Amino acid sequence: MNQDIAYPGKKRVIIIAMTGNMLLNFSGPTDVFITADTYLQNCGISNGYDVKVVAPTSNKKVDTAAGVSINCESWIADIQGCIDTLIIAGNDSREASQMGLIEFYNWLSTRNEQNTRRIASICGGAFVLAKAGILHGRKATTHWQSSERLSKTYPDVEVNSNPFFTRDGYVYTSAGVSSGIDLSLAMVEEDYNKDIATHVARKLVYYLSRPGFQAQFGNLLPVYESDNIGQKTQNWVNEHLHEKLDVNLIADHMNMSTRNFTRVFHRETGMPPAKFVEKMRVEAARKYLEDTDTSLERLAELCGLGGLVSMRRTFLRHLNTTPSDYRRAFKTSLKDSGKAVLLTPDVANLADTR
Structure with a gap:
């Protein structure tokens, strides 16, 4: 996408909260961008972030793994026009949910470099992007426990389970739930500068760049069957x-x-x-x-x-x-x-x- 495209006013950040996931999947990135916007306003910079958490289904309800349900103001059908940053937070892979997600996947298939500056996923959200064809032929990461399944299910995706997050063109993918914060901080730094991203990280009492050169620390050896x-x-x-x-x-x-x-x-x-x-x-x-x-x-x-x-x-x-x-x-x-x-x-x- 042409990086010179101007978005009127604030950068529009849409975070799709998928049902059945950890709160941090969407709350982490949300807090990063909201904290960044507050700091930018205090610095006299008005074109910060307009952040909205959106449901993927028409009932506008998102159930979380913690037993907490949130009612969003909007669902994906309400989101029209250009988006600066679209984040898919998690994956709802339950068989019973798939019929209700058809309209969501239809909407997601319309998102591309012409109407969305960058598309990102948190943890299992990589499966959502892959299912929508957005990861076709691209490099991607997800939680280390799910990387092999992602690779086998979508062999056209080049899966790397080591980094906290990756970027391939306008598509960004991140690993476990907390790495969504790492990715969001990196996006703030990309949009503005390291000083602003550092301030946000400090406000959240978080590393701007975690030790380990952004590597996940999954088990080095798989679990073998007893007769292996x-x-x-x-x-x-x-x-x-x-x-x-x-x-x-x-x-x-x-x-x-x-x-x-x-x-x-x-x-x-x-x-x-x-x-x-x-x-x-x-x-x-x-x-x-x-x-x-x-x-x-x-x-x-x-x-x-x-x-x-x-x-x-x-x-x-x-x-x-x-x-x-x-x-x-x-x-x-x-x-x-x-x-x-x-x-x-x-x-x-x-x-x-x-």
Whole structure:
């Protein structure tokens, strides 16, 4: 779309609140733009944001996962003309809701670069954009738990589960519910400048740019079935992370030749054993960082990550952040998290050895 198109007065922000989702899906972005508009007015800038939360159905009612229902002033049929920013907050995938959403999807299909400067989604909203054909051939992200399903359901979408949000042309997609705030702050910065976005972030007591280079922190390893070789290997490796492990040792434990073990393991898990073990080491280190005060040096030793330099490189490779930054961002606020419950007994005992 031509970025020089002038919208009269304030920038029109329409947030579609899909039924059955978390409040933060739409309340987070709403508060960002409203807070930004208030600050802009105080600065003497009148062309801020006109924010409206809209229902996708004619009853104008949105039920949330928290049991709270909101009654919107408008539904999508009331929204005509140009929109500056259109945000789809969440996804209502319930079979019983689909008939009632037909008119919404018809309306959404009319939105394009000529009448909408940018279209965005929060969390499962990526499924809505994909269903409407808006993500066809584009890069997108969604919550890390749903990324594989999005990719399989819409193979024409290039799904990346790592970033908090992505942009492909005029289409923006974000990950979990809180990342809708990250995306909205980035939009404010894009519209005005970093100082204004920073003020809004401070007002909301939020990071303007969260640590980790905007990476989601989902599980590095999937959950395997009990008969999958990945699960069988994981159970044993988890108790020996502090040891020097190689494929020969693991294969021997599984009573398999190294060659056959490597072949079967790659087929059933989609990755080589060495990469699998490295991911297990990082996952174990994350637990220590979140739930204990174990020093980084000791932590690297317990998880078999070598020294500090090696551990730092491994974290950057898998999580795009450093161990110290990860601890600052995710360490539990509880004084005693009961690490012995989270770690295997042998490893928990090692952690207590100084």
